[in-house]
Amino acid sequence: MPFRPSTQRLLLTAVQTAVAAIMVPTMASAATTPDPFYQYTDGIPLTDIAPGTVLKSRTISVYVAGLKTSYKATQIVYRSTDAQQQPAANVTTIFTPDCATASACPNKNKVVSYQSFYDSLNPEDSPSRAFAGGKRLPDLLPAVETALFGSYVKKGYTVIISDTEGQKANFAAGPEYGYNTLDSIRAAFNSPQIGLSQNAKVALMGYSGGAIATEWAAELAPTYAPDVNDNLIGATFGGTLVSPEHNLTYIEGAPIWGGVMPMAVVGVSRSYGIDIQKYLTPRGIEVYNRIKNASIAYVLGQYGNVTWKDLVVPEYQDRTKLLEYVNAANKVIMGTGGTPSIPLQIGQGTGGIWEGTQPSPKWGKGDGVMLAGDVRTLARQYCAKGVKIQHKEYGSSHFLTIANWLPAATAWIDDRFAGKPVPDNCASIAAGNPLDPLVYAP
Numbered sequence: 217m218p219f220r221p222s223t224q225r226l227l228l229t230a231v232q233t234a235v236a237a238i239m240v241p242t243m244a245s246a247a248t249t250p251d252p253f254y255q256y257t258d259g260i261p262l263t264d265i266a267p268g269t270v271l272k273s274r275t276i277s278v279y280v281a282g283l284k285t286s287y288k289a290t291q292i293v294y295r296s297t298d299a300q301q302q303p304a305a306n307v308t309t310i311f312t313p314d315c316a317t318a319s320a321c322p323n324k325n326k327v328v329s330y331q332s333f334y335d336s337l338n339p340e341d342s343p344s345r346a347f348a349g350g351k352r353l354p355d356l357l358p359a360v361e362t363a364l365f366g367s368y369v370k371k372g373y374t375v376i377i378s379d380t381e382g383q384k385a386n387f388a389a390g391p392e393y394g395y396n397t398l399d400s401i402r403a404a405f406n407s408p409q410i411g412l413s414q415n416a417k418v419a420l421m422g423y424s425g426g427a428i429a430t431e432w433a434a435e436l437a438p439t440y441a442p443d444v445n446d447n448l449i450g451a452t453f454g455g456t457l458v459s460p461e462h463n464l465t466y467i468e469g470a471p472i473w474g475g476v477m478p479m480a481v482v483g484v485s486r487s488y489g490i491d492i493q494k495y496l497t498p499r500g501i502e503v504y505n506r507i508k509n510a511s512i513a514y515v516l517g518q519y520g521n522v523t524w525k526d527l528v529v530p531e532y533q534d535r536t537k538l539l540e541y542v543n544a545a546n547k548v549i550m551g552t553g554g555t556p557s558i559p560l561q562i563g564q565g566t567g568g569i570w571e572g573t574q575p576s577p578k579w580g581k582g583d584g585v586m587l588a589g590d591v592r593t594l595a596r597q598y599c600a601k602g603v604k605i606q607h608k609e610y611g612s613s614h615f616l617t618i619a620n621w622l623p624a625a626t627a628w629i630d631d632r633f634a635g636k637p638v639p640d641n642c643a644s645i646a647a648g649n650p651l652d653p654l655v656y657a658p
Contacts, residue, residue: 268402331422387483394432592648
């Protein structure tokens with residue numbers, strides 16, 4: 217079953233998947249049997265193991281939407297780092313060309329690290345599990361994504377797809393996404409089974425939740441993984457969550473995207489060890505219990521009437537009074553972890569009203585879930601530090617912008633591998649929103 221990427225088919229399938237998620241919110245997840253592959257049980261403590269070290273690996277037959285394909289992939293358990301700087305084991309899936317000699321695989325050392333938008337609070341929804349045979353509704357999301365990275369698999373590139381949220385599914389915890397992404401690339405280079413040249417070139421790519429991982433990997437690479445940074449040639453991302461605190465205000469009460477607000481609160485709280493339940497109202501506890509292990513596939517369209525004030529006890533309805541929240545929210549603002557040393561290509565929609573999200577009186581237009589003004593400011597900050605950026609806004613919504621971004625993104629990646637001059641429109645990027653950290657105000 218070959219991958220047949222098509223922008224039109226991608227758009228149709230993405231919309232159909234979103235509609236299906238909205239129409240079947242009560243569909244129960246199929247029972248899953250724990251897979252021992254995901255457990256690190258060796259006697260050596262992870263603290264004594266370097267990030268990116270291969271802990272174990274296996275070869276799988278690849279499944280797409282629950283259907284077995286003719287493709288094989290390597291899955292690697294590797295050492296990484298979580299949001300609190302603690303060692304963790306994570307999993308990545310790597311597609312490599314099937315060839316007997318290096319000359320038969322001219323593109324093998326062209327590496328695309330594709331970051332998935334699987335967006336979930338349940339580790340069972342990770343792309344590695346979907347590719348290994350998943351047959352649940354959330355497993356449709358990685359299937360849709362074959363249209364984004366499938367062309368590179370067909371052309372014989374090496375394609376890396378990590379479980380960016382880690383094995384606790386810490387949704388929206390940007391730095392953790394970045395660590396997991398960078399260490400998955402390290403693991404690919406460290407694996408004899410993958411067989412990459414140490415001079416192989418790597419491009420980063422991701423949309424929406426995948427943009428979180430892509431951008432954070434780009435900004436963290438110079439300091440967290442300078443060895444990987446030496447191999448990076450560029451990063452392209454679209455539909456980007458720059459400052460989650462701003463987005464909570466933008467999507468609160470939105471008919472489709474409103475549920476991402478409590479999802480992000482749960483995910484970021486979990487990643488930074490915050491017991492969010494002690495701040496919740498009875499309604500908040502109810503919502504928490506419903507979504508704490510949920511995929512976005514079960515959340516879209518279900519929480520349009522939920523606001524922060526519904527969820528949190530009266531004394532913390534002003535979020536700046538909650539110190540733990542302020543500290544965590546500031547840690548996940550993009551641009552606070554460093555500055556990329558590679559060129560960037562960024563696409564962002566502004567037609568959120570198409571998906572029922574009104575422009576924010578404070579933060580302006582977005583694509584329905586991500587704010588265009590935040591993205592512009594991030595780009596301008598990087599431009600001021602010498603990063604070459606190609607930035608473009610589209611008048612479409614989040615679901616639809618992916619069809620605009622994808623052709624530009626793939627062409628941009630192809631040009632980076634070809635060594636062509638890097639486009640840069642920094643001078644024409646309009647001003648955006650301030651990205652100042654929250655200030656604790658007890």
